[in-house]
Amino acid sequence: MAYIKVEEGIPGIRSLFKFSPETGKPLCDLAEVLLRGPSPLSSSERELIAAFVSNRNNCMFCMNSHAAAARFLFDEDKQVVDDLLKNQTADSLSPKMKALLWIAGKVQSNGKSVTPEDIENARKEGANDTDIHDTVLIAASFSMFNRYVDGLDSYTPANEEDYLEMGKRMGQKGYHI
Amino acid sequence: MAYIKVEEGIPGIRSLFKFSPETGKPLCDLAEVLLRGPSPLSSSERELIAAFVSNRNNCMFCMNSHAAAARFLFDEDKQVVDDLLKNQTADSLSPKMKALLWIAGKVQSNGKSVTPEDIENARKEGANDTDIHDTVLIAASFSMFNRYVDGLDSYTPANEEDYLEMGKRMGQKGYHI
Numbered sequence: 059m060a061y062i063k064v065e066e067g068i069p070g071i072r073s074l075f076k077f078s079p080e081t082g083k084p085l086c087d088l089a090e091v092l093l094r095g096p097s098p099l100s101s102s103e104r105e106l107i108a109a110f111v112s113n114r115n116n117c118m119f120c121m122n123s124h125a126a127a128a129r130f131l132f133d134e135d136k137q138v139v140d141d142l143l144k145n146q147t148a149d150s151l152s153p154k155m156k157a158l159l160w161i162a163g164k165v166q167s168n169g170k171s172v173t174p175e176d177i178e179n180a181r182k183e184g185a186n187d188t189d190i191h192d193t194v195l196i197a198a199s200f201s202m203f204n205r206y207v208d209g210l211d212s213y214t215p216a217n218e219e220d221y222l223e224m225g226k227r228m229g230q231k232g233y234h235i
Numbered sequence: 236m237a238y239i240k241v242e243e244g245i246p247g248i249r250s251l252f253k254f255s256p257e258t259g260k261p262l263c264d265l266a267e268v269l270l271r272g273p274s275p276l277s278s279s280e281r282e283l284i285a286a287f288v289s290n291r292n293n294c295m296f297c298m299n300s301h302a303a304a305a306r307f308l309f310d311e312d313k314q315v316v317d318d319l320l321k322n323q324t325a326d327s328l329s330p331k332m333k334a335l336l337w338i339a340g341k342v343q344s345n346g347k348s349v350t351p352e353d354i355e356n357a358r359k360e361g362a363n364d365t366d367i368h369d370t371v372l373i374a375a376s377f378s379m380f381n382r383y384v385d386g387l388d389s390y391t392p393a394n395e396e397d398y399l400e401m402g403k404r405m406g407q408k409g410y411h412i
Contacts, residue, residue: 061354062364078368080272084264091257116347161386169385170293177238187239191255194386202379208346209338209371 060212069215069224070119071207075235082235088199089233097192101229102131103155106139107196110159111166113143117204119214124200126218126225154183158193165197237389246392246401247296248384252412259412265376266410274369278406279308280332283316284373287336288343290320294381296391301377303395303402331360335370342374 064073075082093104105128112120125143129136138150148156157180164171172194180190207214215221241250252259270281282305289297302320306313315327325333334357341348349371357367384391392398 061349061351062368074368077364078372080268081265081372084261084268087261087264088258091261095257115345165382165386168292169382172238172386172388174238187254191239191251191387195255195258195383198379198382198386201382202375205342205346205375205378206372209342209349209375210368211349 061210064212066213068213069220070123070212071203073212074206074210079235085203086233086235089203092192092196092199094232098186098189099158099192100131102128102135104192104196105131105229106142106155107159107162107193108200109139109143111162111197111200112204114163114166115201115204115208117200117208119207119212120200120204122215122218122221123224123228126221127228128225130226130229152183154180154185154189157183158185158189161190162193162197165194166201169194169198238387241389244390246390246397247300248380248389250389251383251387256412262380263410263412266380269369269373269376271409275363275366276335276369277308279305279312281369281373282308282406283319283332284336284339284370285377286316286320288339288374288377289381291340291343292378292381292385294377294385296384296389297377297381299392299395299398300401300405303398304405305402307402307406329360331357331362331366334360335362335366338367339370339374342371343378346371346375 060073062077064077068076075086093108094101097104105124109121109124109128112124121143125139128139132138141147141150148159151159161172161176161180164176177190237250239254241254245253252263270285271278274281282301286298286301286305289301298320302316305316309315318324318327325336338349338353338357341353354367
């Protein structure tokens with residue numbers, strides 16, 4: 059039972075969008091443009107950053123759903139998702155993605171902890187302004203989505219399998235409300 | 236100098252909205268509906284929660300601008316803003332606002348730290364589902380805005396006076412891009 063009266067059986071953030079469609083609309087618009095709009099980062103890479111930040115915030119709903127979306131989008135290369143989230147290794151990712159995930163981890167902790175050296179290192183590995191902008195905003199926005207879902211204790215399905223269909227739908231159809 | 240190339244002289248998050256208007260639009264829509272749309276909480280109370288969370292995240296741009304907006308909206312009662320942010324006392328606020336600020340502080344730290352007792356206490360002081368929802372989402376969304384502004388090291392005017400006009404404009408005209 060969530061802390062506020064939401065429709066039962068609707069998982070996670072979707073029950074909150076239904077409780078408050080006025081705020082749900084811009085939140086969905088943000089997820090859609092940030093994870094699926096134009097960016098030098100692929101949608102699979104952006105979903106991976108979202109799952110990585112959610113994992114660090116211990117938000118099981120966002121972590122499982124965005125990990126499922128990332129696995130769907132990485133397709134044959136989906137092992138990179140579990141390598142990162144379960145085995146804590148980024149060895150199968152590009153040096154640019156490693157440098158951007160380092161920045162995302164800093165932002166998850168506190169915006170001020172990002173240093174000029176972190177940015178310089180990402181640039182050396184090929185990241186441009188938009189890569190850096192999008193990484194910071196994905197990490198920042200999941201610092202919001204995670205707190206919204208957990209701060210209201212919304213319903214979180216327990217098993218990874220429960221998120222398979224959700225991840226596929228997110229990867230295929232996105233986040234329009 | 237911000238970490239990415241933004242137009243000089245435009246402060247804080249507005250320089251980032253100009254860099255990325257595609258994400259700026261839903262972010263402004265969110266701020267507008269969340270801080271100024273229908274809610275049992277007044278806009279002054281919602282601006283105060285935003286400034287309180289930004290202060291705890293040490294985000295000087297968001298803290299100063301939303302504190303200025305709260306002072307403008309509280310008008311004759313503006314002392315409550317400095318009581319809370321500078322003197323660390325909530326004694327001039329209602330028991331309901333105190334209980335909601337307690338929840339906002341928990342969300343700022345981590346969504347999972349909010350307990351059923353925190354919610355029960357807010358309800359005892361008169362908070363309903365929408366009060367609680369809006370408080371959690373304001374605290375969550377400023378956990379994003381703060382990280383976005385500071386994670387990209389955007390330009391932050393140094394003096395409280397620099398935010399006077401900004402706060403007045405936010406209080407009067409809001410957040411449409």
